[in-house]
Amino acid sequence: MDYEQAGELKIGQVGIANLRIRTLDVERLVEEMRSRVQRAPNMFGRAAVVIDFGGLSQTPDAGTAQALLDGLRAAGVLPVALAYGTSETDRLAQALGLPLLAKFRASYERADGAAPEAAAPPRREAPAVAPAPEPARARAAAPAPAAPAASVGMIQSAPVRSGQQIYADNRDLTVLTTVGAGAEVIADGSVHIYGPLRGRALAGAQGNEKARIFCREFHAELVAIAGHYKVLEDIPKELRGKAVQIWLEDEQIKIAALD
Structure with missing residues (x-):
């Protein structure tokens, strides 16, 4: 077969x-x-x-x-x-x-791991001749390069109700309460849910296969990481209602109870 x-x-x-x-x-x-x-x-x-x-x-x-x-x-x-x-x-x-x-x-x-197109090499310009510095004018110090801004996760403190969709663009999402049936929480990073998950949770929405889903009480209609998914009917009954973590391994969704 x-x-x-x-x-x-x-x-x-x-x-x-x-x-x-x-x-x-x-x-x-x-x-x-x-x-x-x-x-x-x-x-x-x-x-x-x-x-x-x-x-x-x-x-x-x-x-x-x-x-x-x-x-x-x-x-x-x-x-x-x-x-x-x-x-x-x-x-x-x-x-x-x-x-x-x-x-x-x-x-x-x-x-699928396709490599991005190589950037065209920068055009080489003829070096310009710098004028001699004026003795009466002090050179201005070059500004220090700005440090890259840290990615700040999104926090959802109110319950996510049926029909609602919460999306954390290019960051993690933390839900402090419930994700109700028919609701959807999505993040380009990982998803952390500190209450019951009864709706859908999607992590790694832009293809990040290292993203994970954590929830305290697992009743999800669907969970997905980088597009790979499982629905409730595919999940062992012994994990329902438990605190679990969900990750992707060899293009397969894995779910395990948290100690």
Whole structure:
């Protein structure tokens, strides 16, 4: 039996799922998505999904892509856009009547370890001849370089209620109270929750695989680190209600009780 998934689903920082197609098998992709919806209907039922064909060697034709969109809708999710990849993807999006989103594509490239483009070497200018210093004018001392500002974590002191979303941009997030069911807390760094976690917690939202989630009372609908996720149905029952830490290891979510 082939246990490799045909489509890798990642959760974005605004709760939109990104489905990166690994194997263009429409029937298999639809069945995988139907299984996800059945296992976690509150999370995936009618969820917005961005389709990413960047993992394929060739962009599919419009007919095949439309069959995939129709199948995913029948499985219970709502494809809303394509992830930007190439000019062919752009033309495909126009044929399907869908917008393009570039952000998800960039996030996957960072997560996959793609090296950034090398910067162009600076242009060498001919050295200018400095004028002789005026004897009557004292030279001004060059200012010392400013020290980089320390990254300050975000603190949320009020309860995060159903329907609310709290996002800590480029820093850690500490929640001093409850994250209610249907609420979402997101950080580019780690997430610390000192009360019950009943909603969703997403750490490393921009691809930081070293980020972690800590909570005092674990009942999460979903947890995710750098896009990799687990829903409540996938979590051992003995960990529910416990103080836990959550981290990413070999692209797998790990959850352990805190002593």
